Amino acid sequence: MLFRSYFRPEQLRELSLVFLIVLIFLFFGTQIEGYFSPRIFNRVTSDVAIIAVVAFGETLVLLTRNFDLSVGSVVGLTAFFTGKLLTFNPELMPIVALLFAIGLGAILGSVNGMIVSYGRVPSLIVTLGTMALYRSILVAFPAGTKNVVTHELPEWLLDLGRTNVFSVGEFDIRPLVAVALVMLVIFQLLITYTRFGRRLYAVGSNPEAAEVGGLPSQRIVLFAFILSGAMAGLGGFMFLVRYGDLTPAAAQGMELQVIAAAVVGGVSTLGGSGTMIGALLGAILINLLQQSLLRWPVISNFWVGALLGMLILISVTIDAVIINRLRDIWARQGLESISVDQKKTIKEEQSYEA
Numbered sequence: 001m002l003f004r005s006y007f008r009p010e011q012l013r014e015l016s017l018v019f020l021i022v023l024i025f026l027f028f029g030t031q032i033e034g035y036f037s038p039r040i041f042n043r044v045t046s047d048v049a050i051i052a053v054v055a056f057g058e059t060l061v062l063l064t065r066n067f068d069l070s071v072g073s074v075v076g077l078t079a080f081f082t083g084k085l086l087t088f089n090p091e092l093m094p095i096v097a098l099l100f101a102i103g104l105g106a107i108l109g110s111v112n113g114m115i116v117s118y119g120r121v122p123s124l125i126v127t128l129g130t131m132a133l134y135r136s137i138l139v140a141f142p143a144g145t146k147n148v149v150t151h152e153l154p155e156w157l158l159d160l161g162r163t164n165v166f167s168v169g170e171f172d173i174r175p176l177v178a179v180a181l182v183m184l185v186i187f188q189l190l191i192t193y194t195r196f197g198r199r200l201y202a203v204g205s206n207p208e209a210a211e212v213g214g215l216p217s218q219r220i221v222l223f224a225f226i227l228s229g230a231m232a233g234l235g236g237f238m239f240l241v242r243y244g245d246l247t248p249a250a251a252q253g254m255e256l257q258v259i260a261a262a263v264v265g266g267v268s269t270l271g272g273s274g275t276m277i278g279a280l281l282g283a284i285l286i287n288l289l290q291q292s293l294l295r296w297p298v299i300s301n302f303w304v305g306a307l308l309g310m311l312i313l314i315s316v317t318i319d320a321v322i323i324n325r326l327r328d329i330w331a332r333q334g335l336e337s338i339s340v341d342q343k344k345t346i347k348e349e350q351s352y353e354a
Contacts, residue, residue, distance in 0.1 A: 013266045017281040021288060028292040035295075038170045044291050045173075046161075049180035050075075050238045052283040054254065055261040056187045057109075057231025059279045060224040062262055063191070063200040065207060065271025066123035068225065070112060071232045072254035073134035078105050078236030080138055080246050083148030090154040097157075101237035102230050108134060109229015113222035131255065138248035150244035161241045176238050180280075183231070188276040200224060204271025256309075261286050264311055286311070 164172040191197035265282025267274030
């Protein structure tokens with residue numbers, strides 16, 4: 001009973017992810033020379049930060065029982081146009097460039113949200129179409145201006161990716177990592193303690209009941225897509241800071257990494273279940289595996305993508321079979337506990353009356 005009061009099925013899954021991450025870290029530390037070096041640490045944490053920020057937005061959409069497949073294209077589009085904006089206006093203030101990226105992402109996300117929530121079109125179809133549309137805008141950009149190059153960007157942007165917020169021994173914590181941690185706290189608090197967060201879970205758990213209960217389901221889904229787009233826009237700005245040189249293929253395929261991070265982290269594809277902490281752990285696991293396998297000469301690069309797909313399938317299966325079974329057991333034990341407490345209360349009242 002004590003174990004049940006402190007641990008839920010979702011928390012057990014998150015603990016298992018922490019255990020897996022430690023195992024992977026220790027295993028590849030014995031296989032790859034210089035694996036524990038500050039250089040690899042900075043690469044992995046910077047990449048994880050970008051994936052995690054976009055995954056936080058994706059989690060909001062998944063909680064409502066929807067998908068956003070366009071996030072990779074939104075990241076690429078916002079990174080590219082922000083880079084072009086800074087190329088032609090190098091004197092632009094950093095906060096303006098940041099807000100431009102977030103605002104552009106929010107606008108692109110609102111297009112998805114409007115069609116899904118008010119047009120009643122399945123999110124898979126809508127975001128699959130906008131994924132291709134947003135990417136096509138980059139490809140159709142006028143010839144000769146298709147690339148963003150580092151030497152044309154303002155110095156403050158290049159320095160931002162190399163700046164240290166603080167250091168722990170030889171390991172530096174970069175601004176991208178700090179931003180991801182701040183977003184983790186904000187969005188975890190959002191879904192845990194706000195009315196909007198509770199409504200996300202309610203809409204995803206049972207959309208029909210939510211509508212009958214008077215919840216503004218359409219508006220909630222719309223806001224989830226807008227926030228997902230805004231986080232993809234922030235991810236685009238971070239992507240620009242991280243890489244600098246961009247082509248129309250920037251962030252192509254990132255949507256698979258983002259969805260994999262959320263799903264592996266325990267966010268249910270059926271809606272109504274998941275946390276931002278789980279999404280972060282999923283992002284760490286996915287990126288750590290990718291970076292490690294790319295540096296491990298024993299395995300071909302082809303299997304990196306295959307492994308990512310396999311992880312998604314395994315996670316969905318675990319969620320459908322094991323986690324749902326654990327939730328049923330937890331709920332049944334909770335009812336039994338309530339029943340025992342009620343009987344105890346009745347007996348105490350009867351003995352008092354006697």
